[in-house]
Amino acid sequence: MALFLALIIIAIVLGIIGATADGLLFLLIIGIAVLVAALIYAAMRMRRSAHRRPVR
DSSP states (O other): HHHHHHHHHHHHHHHHHHHHHHTOHHHHHHHHHHHHHHHHHHHHHHHHHHTTTTTO
């Protein structure tokens, strides 16, 4: 969970810097890529934990 939150924070910071600074559009693109990677990581983690729950 801490890795997911760190990736989200990094994506937000890179996105803000990339959107506001002149000539740093590549940081916005990297921020979007990190955000997508964080969402994929969270989805895989949720899917894996859903299978481990015992059926009652």
